[in-house]
Amino acid sequence: MSNKVLLDSLKINVLLNRLSCQLLEVHGDFSDTVLIGLQPRGVFLLDRIVFLLKDKYGIHDLKVGRLDTTFYRDDFRRSEKIHSAKPTELNFEVEGKKIVLIDDVLYTGRSIRAALTAIDYFGRPSIIELLVLIDRRFSRHLPIQPDYLGVQIDALEGDKVRVEWKSKIRKDCVYIEK
Amino acid sequence: MDELTVNNLLGVENLTNNDFELIFNTANRFKEVINRPIKKVPSLRDITIANLFFENSTRTKLSFELAEKRLSADVVNFSASQSSISKGETLVDTVNNILAMKVDMIVIRHPHPGSAKFLSENINSQIINAGDGTHEHPTQALLDCFSLKEKFGDLKGKHIAIIGDIIHSRVALSNIFALKALGAEVMICGPKSLLPKYSRSLNVKVETDLIKALRWCDAANILRVQNERMNLNFFPSTREYFKLYGLNKEKLELIKKPITILHPGPINRGVEITSEVADSENAIILDQVENGVAIRMAVIYLLASKIKNITN
Numbered sequence: 489m490s491n492k493v494l495l496d497s498l499k500i501n502v503l504l505n506r507l508s509c510q511l512l513e514v515h516g517d518f519s520d521t522v523l524i525g526l527q528p529r530g531v532f533l534l535d536r537i538v539f540l541l542k543d544k545y546g547i548h549d550l551k552v553g554r555l556d557t558t559f560y561r562d563d564f565r566r567s568e569k570i571h572s573a574k575p576t577e578l579n580f581e582v583e584g585k586k587i588v589l590i591d592d593v594l595y596t597g598r599s600i601r602a603a604l605t606a607i608d609y610f611g612r613p614s615i616i617e618l619l620v621l622i623d624r625r626f627s628r629h630l631p632i633q634p635d636y637l638g639v640q641i642d643a644l645e646g647d648k649v650r651v652e653w654k655s656k657i658r659k660d661c662v663y664i665e666k
Numbered sequence: 667m668d669e670l671t672v673n674n675l676l677g678v679e680n681l682t683n684n685d686f687e688l689i690f691n692t693a694n695r696f697k698e699v700i701n702r703p704i705k706k707v708p709s710l711r712d713i714t715i716a717n718l719f720f721e722n723s724t725r726t727k728l729s730f731e732l733a734e735k736r737l738s739a740d741v742v743n744f745s746a747s748q749s750s751i752s753k754g755e756t757l758v759d760t761v762n763n764i765l766a767m768k769v770d771m772i773v774i775r776h777p778h779p780g781s782a783k784f785l786s787e788n789i790n791s792q793i794i795n796a797g798d799g800t801h802e803h804p805t806q807a808l809l810d811c812f813s814l815k816e817k818f819g820d821l822k823g824k825h826i827a828i829i830g831d832i833i834h835s836r837v838a839l840s841n842i843f844a845l846k847a848l849g850a851e852v853m854i855c856g857p858k859s860l861l862p863k864y865s866r867s868l869n870v871k872v873e874t875d876l877i878k879a880l881r882w883c884d885a886a887n888i889l890r891v892q893n894e895r896m897n898l899n900f901f902p903s904t905r906e907y908f909k910l911y912g913l914n915k916e917k918l919e920l921i922k923k924p925i926t927i928l929h930p931g932p933i934n935r936g937v938e939i940t941s942e943v944a945d946s947e948n949a950i951i952l953d954q955v956e957n958g959v960a961i962r963m964a965v966i967y968l969l970a971s972k973i974k975n976i977t978n
Contacts, residue, residue: 556695559707559967565974570669573695609704 494641495662497654500621503638507619508540510636511588518550520614521586526603527556527574530591532653533621537590553578555589557602560609576606583611588636592651594620597632622649622662670968674786674793677802678844686848690812692964693957700736700959710739713970716769718761719796720746720776725931725955726796726806730773733962737970742769757781758788765791770973771966774798792969800834806930807840809961811848813954814885817926822849827879829855830889830911830938831900833862837930838889842868855879856911859900876911877920885926888913888939904937914940924948931955 495503515521518541525534531554541547558573589603600618607616619636624643641664643649648665652658670685681689699707715734719727727743734741744764755763761772771792774782779801786793797803811821818824826845832838832854845852846869853871854861855878865872873879880886891907901907913927927939927949935941944951 558695559699559709561709564709565971570971573692575695576698605708609706610702 490666491663492666493661493663494622494649495639495660497660500638500660500662503621504536504540505544507621507636507638508537508545511537511619512541512545512547515586515588518547520584521588522551522553522580522582523588523590524553524555524578524603524607526589526591526599527554527558527576529593529651530589533592533619533651534590536653537619551580551585553580555603555606557599557606560602560606562598562602578610581611582607582613585613587613587616588619589616590619592620593622593624593649594618594632594634595624595627595649597628597630600632601630621651624649669972673969673972674782674795675804675965675969676782676786676793676795678804678807678840678847679802681804681844681847683847686808686811686844688968689808689961689964690815692968693808693812693960696736696963696967697957697960700956700963706736706738708738709967710734710737710970713737713770713973714740714742714768715771715773715966716742716744716764717796718744718764718772718774718776720774720781721797723775723796725958726775726803729955729958730794730796730805730962733959733966734773736959737963737967739771739966739970757785761785761789761791765789771970792973794965794969797836799836800839801836802840802843803836803930804840804844805958805962805965806837807844808965809954809958810837810841810887810928810930811844812961813928813950813957814850814926815848816953816957817950818884820849821845824850824885825853825883826850827853827855827873827883827886828889829876829879829886829913831860831891832856832865832889833860833900834892835889837887839868841887842870846870853879853882857901857907876913877917880913880917880921880925883925885928886913887928887930889930890932890934891937908937912936912938912940913943915942915946918943926950928954 525531538552554577556574556576558571617635620634621638623634623637623640625640643664650663652661654660668684671682717730731741773794773796775796777799779799781798782793782795795804828838828841842852853873855873929951933944
């Protein structure tokens with residue numbers, strides 16, 4: 489197994505700033521908008537974007553949620569991989585809202601489809617958009633594309649694309665695990 | 667995520683600590699789901715579950731049915747009184763006939779101890795024991811422990827007393843297994859005639875004095891006096907039972923500390939517990955009922971994840 493670094497911390501920082509600015513451009517003061525991070529890994533990206541929007545761009549009144557899609561997935565009983573459900577926290581009405589779903593890597597699109605189904609169980613938003621840091625091209629199983637995109641990458645089917653977020657012991661990094 | 671180590675839920679006796687943790691974590695997620703405006707997830711939309719109740723039940727049957735429907739499973743119900751059992755059909759035949767109609771999972775309540783295990787050995791389907799005679803009632807013990815964990819956090823070292831009709835109670839036996847597995851200390855308390863002879867082998871404290879038991883415990887699980895299982899007189903009168911073992915405000919005031927009160931239902935108000943206590947702040951009886959649906963959703967979901975024959 490070998491790891492190839494795709495994005496270092498500097499590049500990721502630039503992308504996070506750009507994505508935050510793009511959201512700001514479209515959603516203004518975010519009064520009708522809710523940002524929803526997908527469990528488990530999308531919430532890290534959500535936290536970083538929320539931090540930038542608050543700290544750098546002065547948007548303090550943000551509605552933020554976390555959504556777990558485990559019970560809405562289409563691979564229940566079909567996949568060897570067993571998903572573990574994480575908490576869902578949507579402490580607001582989604583009816584009529586503009587929703588931005590946030591996830592780190594867009595691959596087959598099935599998690600996003602599950603998220604769309606899950607949102608449907610909470611109400612009818614006016615629009616749902618998708619923000620991802622990484623889009624794995626040519627690997628989609630469903631007609632799903634991001635509205636806000638960090639970078640597109642090419643990776644082989646067996647490869648794993650990992651996003652590591654900074655902590656006390658490491659820096660931000662995106663790499664391919666072959 | 668780990669899987670459950672078992673393919674059927676026949677009892678809590680054979681569950682591992684990981685199994686408990688997995689069930690409780692999943693139940694926490696489902697508890698959040700059932701408090702949403704739309705209390706339903708689509709996970710089990712291609713699963714059919716048969717609820718076979720060979721014994722009367724209101725709460726457990728309703729709770730299982732709600733859990734199944736909130737997971738989007740198709741549900742068929744079967745009660746012994748309306749069945750061919752009265753025409754002489756065997757249990758295995760009845761169940762096999764139901765399975766031939768492409769049912770994926772069976773929830774069974776039966777008056778005979780071991781009936782769920784017997785079924786699991788004879789038919790090819792997943793079984794959940796919803797109470798087999800005086801043996802086990804695993805989902806009740808799971809929901810009791812889940813409710814206690816919500817109240818206390820960790821159960822390690824906590825003192826839990828199970829009070830009342832122990833000998834006829836599958837709830838008591840399942841609770842003892844589950845509580846001990848989770849590290850709690852368990853005491854059973856009741857009149858000698860309602861305590862089992864094998865209590866020593868269960869490794870629990872035994873007490874016949876209710877006040878002593880109440881002083882010792884952090885939580886008391888008050889069991890129903892099961893008149894329907896008593897073909898002999900186990901105590902002289904309900905009045906005497908209430909006087910010695912019925913939980914009332916006066917007895918609780920005597921011990922001068924708050925204790926958490928559980929009851930698996932249905933309550934015989936004025937026999938094992940007074941209304942005043944059952945409806946008091948320290949009683950978590952209705953939490954138990956709410957948690958029952960979440961626990962059953964978790965158990966059904968986790969067992970259903972093991973049914974892999976999608977293409978058949």
